[in-house]
Amino acid sequence: MGLLIGMDNHDIVCEDVQRMYDFYVGTLGMQPAYPFVPEDEWFAASAGSTTLYFFKGTGAHPPRFSHDTGQNPPGIESLSFLVEDIHKAVAALDGKVEWAAPAEKWEHPNGAWFHYRFFYDPEGNKMAVSEAHPVRP
Numbered sequence: 001m002g003l004l005i006g007m008d009n010h011d012i013v014c015e016d017v018q019r020m021y022d023f024y025v026g027t028l029g030m031q032p033a034y035p036f037v038p039e040d041e042w043f044a045a046s047a048g049s050t051t052l053y054f055f056k057g058t059g060a061h062p063p064r065f066s067h068d069t070g071q072n073p074p075g076i077e078s079l080s081f082l083v084e085d086i087h088k089a090v091a092a093l094d095g096k097v098e099w100a101a102p103a104e105k106w107e108h109p110n111g112a113w114f115h116y117r118f119f120y121d122p123e124g125n126k127m128a129v130s131e132a133h134p135v136r137p
Contacts, residue, residue: 007050013057020054064124067101078126086115086131111135
């Protein structure tokens with residue numbers, strides 16, 4: 001067994017904590033990990049076993065990434081949320097998120113495949129919903 005056993009959390013610095021809370025908890029349906037106190041200028045919300053922490057930052061938000069990975073600078077490009085059915089997820093989010101591109105399907109030669117669609121959160125961070133079909137040993 002390796003040193004790492006999974007993902008615990010990701011930190012996201014934002015301009016407007018309340019707007020991000022409304023989007024991630026209200027629109028996407030993530031579960032608050034702790035009671036939200038707007039004056040504290042942070043919150044945490046969970047999806048599955050991963051928690052996203054949002055903190056108030058300073059300065060302007062960097063430009064958002066393109067849906068085309070090959071056009072983006074190095075760095076963490078996006079976060080993907082696992083869904084059971086991509087079509088149901090897209091239908092539920094349609095009109096509530098800004099889609100970056102049409103849904104795409106990626107297939108690996110070993111038989112694994114993923115159906116996903118990128119979108120932007122209110123501050124331009126690139127996210128995705130992804131239906132995963134990995135090959136299990």
